[in-house]
Amino acid sequence: MAEFKTEPRHWLLIIALLLALYASYLLIAPYVGALVLAFVLSLLCISLHKRLEAKLPGKPNLAAALSCTALVVVIVLPAGLVFFAIVQQAAQFTKQSYQWLSKGGAEKLLQHPSIINGKEKIEHYLPIDSVNTQDIIQRLTEFASSFGKVLLDMGTKLVGDITGVLFGLFLMLFVLFFLLRDYDKVVDALHWLIPLTRSQENALLTEAKNVGRSAVMGSFLTGIAQGVAGGIAMSIVGMPGLFWGTMMAFASFIPLVGTALIWIPAALYLGLTGEWGWAAFLAGWGVIVVGSIDNFLRPILMQGSSNMNTLLIFLSLIGGIQLFGLIGVIYGPIIFALTAVLLKLYAIEFKGFLEQQDKS
Structure with missing residues (x-):
């Protein structure tokens, strides 16, 4: 390995470079999510883009433009339309729920013999005070009212900030165009500038690809498939399919519980209201169809992806959503995975020192 001797001008250059990088970060901070x-997306789409580029030799700009256009047509436009439909259906469902609560639907349901027997057993075996039915109804009414307000605020904010949303989308596509067109140049520049060995750099880049594929293919597509299947069943039994299907898609990210968090209470509600046939149908669909998607589709989509355990994936998902919003389901796992790779590289690079410290 070539020996590198630092000089005062090197430190001056490094300090100036760090300050310039920090100033540059401040300039792009509002748009870092899109970047x-x-x-x-460039890591995930590069294989398909390379195939398209091979069919269009000498036309890198056209190939990159077609790749970005395909992304918009296949993903962005349908996702936007579905989102607006979900907000509309959710608002309608919230209004109906509030009316049902106001007309005594919850009170009638809570007087069901099964509910009363279950309430008595809970009060008998658990050290809790008696559960007041009116308190439950009041809390449900308050939740329905506040949930409706949240949806209204979300829709208003989205419509009011439509310019910002479109600008972020345009910026993302603009950057993606150049990343796809100049992918090899960008990767070579990163290899040259990052002061790591080529094997270490490849390990980081490979892990970013694997976790990105895992987060999108394994989690997103499995969640979407479960949401679609669950939404179909909800529509059949007479519930808002698009809304509850979306809730199932989000619930699929929760380990162990998953979509059962949605369809089990829904099946119980149908049973308690006398719709035992539909309740059995929904429960069977949840176990056989929705459950099978998670058991069979997820392993297929995640072949060759990162081997992060379930706990780390769950923590990275909820932490990513908390920090970055919905896009955090991608950011979180990538941050955790790159941290894990850096820890492995650290352990290899300082193996002798760590062993010496462990023995001392």
């Missing part, structure tokens, strides 16, 4: 998403 990171463009980078992740």
Whole structure:
């Protein structure tokens, strides 16, 4: 390995470079989400883009433009339309729920013999005070009212900030165009500038690809498939399919519980209201169809992806959503995975020192 001797001018250059990088970060901080998403999508789309580029020799601009256009047509436009439909259906469901609560639907349901027997057993075996039915109804009414307000605020904010949403989308596609067109140049530049060995750099880049594929293919597509299947069943039994299907898609990210968090209470509600046939249908669909998607589709989509355990994936998902919003389901796992790779590289690079410290 070539020996590198630092001189005062090197430190001056490094300090100036760090200050310049920090100032540059401040300039792009409002748009960092779009930039990171463009980078992740470039890692995921590069294989398909290379195939398209091979069919269009000497036309890199056209190939990159077609790849970005395909992304918009296949993913962005349908996702936007579905989102607006979900907000509309959710608002309608919230209104109906509030009316049902106001007209005594919850009170009638809570007087069901099974509910009363279950309430008595809970009060008998658990050290809790008596559960007041009116308190439950009041809390449900308050939740329905506040949930409706949240949806209204969300829709208003989205419509009011439509310019910002479109600008972020345009920026993401603009950056993605250049990342796809100049992918090899960008990768070579990163290899040259990052002061790591080529094997270490490849390990980081490979892990970013694997986790990005895992987060999108394994989690997103499995969640979407479960949401679609669950939404179909909800529509058949007379519930808002699009809304509850979306809730199932989100619930699929929760380990162990998953979509059962949605369809089990729904099946119980149908049973308690006398719709035992539909309740059995929904429960069977949840176990056989929705459950089978998670058991069979997820392992197929995640072949060759990162081997992060379930706990780390769950923590990275909820932490990513908390920090970055919905896009955090991609950011979180990538941050955790790159941290794990850096820890492995650290353990290899300082193996002798760590062993010496462990023995001392």
